[in-house]
Amino acid sequence: MTAKTDYDMTPQQASDLSGWAQMQLPDRVMMMTHYAATYGQAKLVELFAQFMGMACSVTENCKEMTDTVLVSEYDAHPDRVESINLPTIIGACQGVMLAGHCDDPAGACYGCAYRIGSVANQSPDATSDAEYQLCDPRGFLCHAEVDDDGNPTKVCVGHAKAAKALQRAGDEPAASSPAPGSARIDGTAGPGAGVTPWHNHPEPLKFVS
Structure with missing residues (x-):
């Protein structure tokens, strides 16, 4: 099959x-x-x-x-087209595990990767990137707050809460690598050609007329 x-x-x-x-x-x-x-x-x-x-x-x-x-x-x-990270079953499972790090996503945007059921929460690239950056409270940026050029300007509230909670508990986040084809929020390439995650893409997808 x-x-x-x-x-x-x-x-x-x-x-x-x-x-x-x-x-x-x-x-x-x-x-x-x-x-x-x-x-x-x-x-x-x-x-x-x-x-x-x-x-x-x-x-x-x-x-x-x-x-x-x-x-x-x-x-x-x-x-x-390949840079568009759609939700998947595996991504949704990763999203549940990711959201488990943030007990209260209050203050986070509607589409936050740390909100169960959001698009980002079910995207394998977004959830992998967020998990990878859990050691840094400022390592994952909000896709909803961007400047005129489409660049993120604000730290993800859910991520900051999750990372700080782990630090308070003295826990180390589970080893995780970005999904194939993703890129890390700090600009360094993840495995798989360094395609930028949708939540941190430098510019919106443009169609050729």
């Missing part, structure tokens, strides 16, 4: 998942508990594994569609 077809479920399983996806968490838990009681825990585990494959496939297709639309409809250069 390729990454885009790493799932194989029945129409009934897809129907069940479709219904659950439209429910709130308590109802999803209730329905999945009923599913496990009806079909057994092993079947629920298998279904979850299939769902993860489907979720990763959806992520890949969203990236492909975004690239296709930007290049074909808006004449964006392919190299610039």
Whole structure:
């Protein structure tokens, strides 16, 4: 199987998942508990594994569609398209771990990487960069506060709180490297050609007319 077809479920399983996806968490838990009681825990585990494959496939297709639309409809250069860091399942998991360093994101911008569910919080590049810079309270900048040239001017509130909390606790942040293709906030290149994260890009993506 390729990454885009790493799932194989029945129409009934897809129907069940479709219904659950439209429910709130308590109802999803209730329905999945009923599913496990009806079909057994092993079947629920298998279904979850299939769902993860489907979720990763959806992520890949969203990236492909975004690239296709930007290049074909808006004449964006392919190299610039690659600098757009979209949310992924892995990025969202990293975001949960990152947000765990900041108990109270009050004062942080709406799209802060330390806010569960924000775009940056689900971006693998943004979360990797933030984790990498946790040793420095001023090492990660806010994407919402920029000057006329698009350069960040303010330290990320969530990051500053998380880094200071770790310092007070005397904990060292877990070793982490920026995701492939990312760049560190201090301007040094991360592994993978040094593509700048969206939250610190020197200028907005421009389309060729």
